[in-house]
Amino acid sequence: MPKAEIGSTKHLANSMKSKGLQRLRWWCEPCQKQCRDANGFKCHVQSESHVRQMHVVGENPQKYIQNYSNDFQRDFVSLLRTAHGEKFIGANRFYNEYIRDKEHIHMNSTRFPSLTEFVKHLGREGIVNVKEDEKDGLMIAWRDTSVAAIKRKEEIREQELAEARSGAGEDRMLKKMSKRAQEEAEEKARILEARRAAQAPKDSASPLAEEKTSGSAAEGASAETSSESPTGEKKEDAAADGEAPKEAAPVKFSFGMKAKVPPPNKVGLGQMKSQSIFKRARADGEEKPKKKVKL
Known part of the structure; x- marks a missing residue:
């Protein structure tokens, strides 16, 4: 079946269908052709162009496989270095970022059977740091050497x-x-x-000295009290009589809010005298005047 002409409706439909990513197993690396289904890939394998290209590759297959592997590793590590640096990222997540470019080297044309084996190879070579996480699985980070x-x-x-x-x-x-x-x-x-x-x-010797000093002080005080006053009268020694000097009682101040009760014979606030000061006292035998009633 011939190909659709460029610019025709069939050609535009085919280009729109092949715009996104397709299955990796239906990609032919020597011919750089992506097939949309198994039937299309079978027809491509039986085509004359593919057979002629495979004869060229079959002369030295190890050389082509090694070149594809080196190109895949170079592009993979270069994108990892420029995009994420030395930060860890999930291997599967980064592989999805790598295959967004439709012109990338596909893994089915390399010597690596799976992404896990490829990550292990990079870790053994010391190109990236690899660790395993419970949530994201294998994590990789570029190692600056x-x-x-x-x-x-x-x-x-x-x-x-x-x-x-x-x-x-x-x-x-x-x-x-x-x-x-x-x-x-x-x-x-x-x-x-x-x-x-x-x-x-x-x-320990200080109490005796204190007794001596107190005794001398008491003798001096008694001598002074026994001396006469300027008026000719002798002062009485209160200590000799045994009477202690009386001290003035301390003044107590009350700041309570309770009102004091006045004595019963004193007129206080709110009380009336027994007799009004405006009334004249009646004499003995004088009758109380009667009130006049107006009719």
């Missing part, structure tokens, strides 16, 4: 080691300072105990 990146990583590692060593030195210094402070505190405590022990005999 350039001289500048290795030098930068060494500098970062040396800086971290220096910070760790400085932190250990600070810990040792803090321990020494705390030990020195504890020793100084113990030394001060010993000095205070020695001073208290030295002052103990002086404290």
Whole structure:
């Protein structure tokens, strides 16, 4: 069946159908042709152009397979480096990003049977970092093996080691300072105990001295009280009579809100006198005047 003419309705329909991604098993890498179903792929395999191309590939198949594998690996790693850098991403998710380009090298023409085997190969070669996640499965991240990146990583590692060593030195210094402070505190405590022990005999002799001083003070006070006053009268010694001087009673201030009760014989607020001051007192035998009633 001949091909549809370019610009015809059939040609446009075929181009629209083949616009998206198709099945990988119906792709022919030597001929760079994508078939839409199994029947189309069978017809393509039996075509004269495909048979002639396969004769060329059959002369040295390992060379073609190796070239396809190298191209696939180069494009895959290059896109991983430019798109995600050294960040981890799921292998299946990134493979879907890679095959968006319709002109990419397909995996069925390489020596890798599956994506898992290809990821394991990259991990063994040290090209990418591989780890397994429970949710996303295999995770891959590009490994920068350039001289500048290795030098930068060494500098970062040396800086971290220096910070760790400085932190250990600070810990040792803090321990020494705390030990020195504890020793100084113990030394001060010993000095205070020695001073208290030295002052103990002086404290035991102090009561006798206090008795002597109190006795002399009492004699001087009695002599002063027994002396005459300027008016010629002698002062009486209250201590000799045994009577203690009376002190003035302290004044108590009450700030309570309770009203005080006045004495019963005193007129207070709200009370009336027994007799009005405006009425004249009646004499004995005088009758009370009667009120006049108006008719």
